[in-house]
Amino acid sequence: MEIGSMDRYIKSLIKEAGHRIRNSFLTDIVVQSKADANDLVTNIDKDIEQFFISRIRKDFPGHRVFGEEGFGDTIEDLEGIVWLLDPIDGTMNFVHQKRNFAISLGVYQDGVGKLGYIYDVMNDDLYHAIHQGGAYYNDEQLNPLPETDIATSIIAMNATWAGPNRYVDHEGTIRLIRDVRGVRSYGSAALELAYLASGRVDAYISMRLSPWDIAGGMVLVKEVGGLATNFSGQDANLLEQDTFVAANSSIHQKLLTDYLRKK
Amino acid sequence: MEIGSMDRYIKSLIKEAGHRIRNSFLTDIVVQSKADANDLVTNIDKDIEQFFISRIRKDFPGHRVFGEEGFGDTIEDLEGIVWLLDPIDGTMNFVHQKRNFAISLGVYQDGVGKLGYIYDVMNDDLYHAIHQGGAYYNDEQLNPLPETDIATSIIAMNATWAGPNRYVDHEGTIRLIRDVRGVRSYGSAALELAYLASGRVDAYISMRLSPWDIAGGMVLVKEVGGLATNFSGQDANLLEQDTFVAANSSIHQKLLTDYLRKK
Structure with a gap:
């Protein structure tokens, strides 16, 4: 894969998904429970995962997708290129706070993380990293972590x-x-x-x-x-x-x- | 006191203090410990408290101020009008995160809370309330709290x-x-x-x-x-x-x- 063009593609995709999530607050959100009463999922989590998967399947047909809501592939190994996606990480916050949730996406090649994205949807803050290419907060490069005790x-x-x-x-x-x-x-x-x-x-x-x-x-x-x-x-x-x-x-x-x- | 004009005065004062705090990140911040090693205070907490107190003393000479950093009055009762001020609430966040801290201010008359302000400085989000006049988030009125179990x-x-x-x-x-x-x-x-x-x-x-x-x-x-x-x-x-x-x-x-x- 050509990492620079994939990075541009993904940023654009994530921003579009974020726009869809923000718009969802204008409509009714249907909340359900999954594994337990506090493990929430909404119709928006599912819609956004399907949005990502349909785009990825069309534009990267050889890639596999491992998504929280289960619309992607069944993944039992990390061979080739795998997209790991949480369309809304922090669904409880999404439901109760309408903020403090994120789109989370990692692209791995043969088990090695090549691209990583966390998009704080309501603050329009994008954190991203390119393997051996640096990590960024809204395109400002992040420093190496400080040592602490x-x-x-x-x-x-x-x-x-x-x-x-x-x-x-x-x-x-x-x-x-x-x-x-x-x-x-x-x-x-x-x-x-x-x-x-x-x-x-x-x-x-x-x-x-x-x-x-x-x-x-x-x-x-x-x-x-x-x-x-x-x-x-x-x-x-x-x-x-x-x-x-x-x-x-x-x-x-x-x-x-x-x-x-x-x- | 005339509550509407005090409200306008305080909003303006808080915004000016917020501007000073944001500007402080351009200079060196000196961090000290108070009661214990994790009870932090900085020169900015002190500067901002002094800024508030000098303005309040000039413009409301009959009022008393109870401030975290101790530059105000010694308060042993709540008679008359008392301003209760934390110039930077969440100093640990201020130091470590440069966000997620607030200016907190309440104005009490004979023990009754008349005006309340919480200013999320980095997000420029102002929460405020006027006794029997409603509570607001950036001037949008807040709803009564929902019942939950x-x-x-x-x-x-x-x-x-x-x-x-x-x-x-x-x-x-x-x-x-x-x-x-x-x-x-x-x-x-x-x-x-x-x-x-x-x-x-x-x-x-x-x-x-x-x-x-x-x-x-x-x-x-x-x-x-x-x-x-x-x-x-x-x-x-x-x-x-x-x-x-x-x-x-x-x-x-x-x-x-x-x-x-x-x-």
Whole structure:
């Protein structure tokens, strides 16, 4: 693939999708639950995924698409070119706040992240990265992540993980919350990765993320020198749900060894 | 006081202060710690408080000012007209993120909140309310808060309060986190109250807030039918630090009785 022209194509596609999402607030939004009562999906999530997929199939017929809402391909490996798409990451925010959600898209070639996009739709803020070509916030190049220590770090993590849960020893997360400078939670994995890539938080931690939540953000985070793995320190899983920690390189290992003990 | 002209005066003053804060990013910001290592203050917090106080003293010589940085009056009662000011609420965000902080201002007459302002400086978003005159987001009137039940509510609360702490039985907060639809944390009490007043979250809870953190937001929240008390259900404390819960009226009592057990 010719990376520069794909980048221009994708930016244009994402902006058009964002326009459609903003327009959707003029119409009725139908909210349903998926896996559990708080796992929301709307007709707009589905419409936007189908919009992306129809364009990608027409313009890139050899590529495969792995999308949250299931209109894409069944993906069991990352051979060739795979687009990993979340049409609306942060659907709960979309429904309750009408803001703080994002389009998340990563394009991978044989498992290597080549292009990553996170579009904060309501703020019209685009974060993007090109493998070995830099990461950008509205076309302004982002700096390499600063080194921090735990005591001066701000981490993004949901309060859910401070209580007993099936994924992680919560005594470790409680200790982490006590040791860091601050904890934030914005309700969109994609936006939280964009905030990490742009230096507003120093780590993002979640016990349960899907490939489309992290695919775009991982390209961004790696391009500014950050690390992204599961809690065992392995490459973040792009085929199924897994634990996830992304951080600047100076605290990533410490988060794994000192605080995040997988059950 | 003539409320309409004071409202116009204050809006203009806040916008000028916001301009000064945005300009401060062009210069060096000096960061210090206050009560503990993570309780930050900068030269800009101090400059902005002094800016407000000099203007208020000149133009409203009979009024008193209660400000976070201590340049105002010593306040031991709320007689007469008192301005409660936080020049930068969310100083940690100001320092680390250069966004997600606010100017917070409430004007009280004999203990009654007459005017409330929360200015999201970087987004140029002004939330304000006039006692019995409505609450507004950028001059668009806000609706009365919707009724919710706990299971469909989004609450703003820091993850800190899910671990053992001196203020509240954390088993209760962990249960709350499990029972609600979602938990968010933005790192600025003023902004979180503005988000409550504008319906983006359904409650805001903190174990330790100061009068200037909540004075402006309380006018907003009450004007859209919300309730704001300490954990004992008493009027929120405007003279000293206290626990704090603000919510729509359909869940406020349930938060107090079922979840927030003060130690």
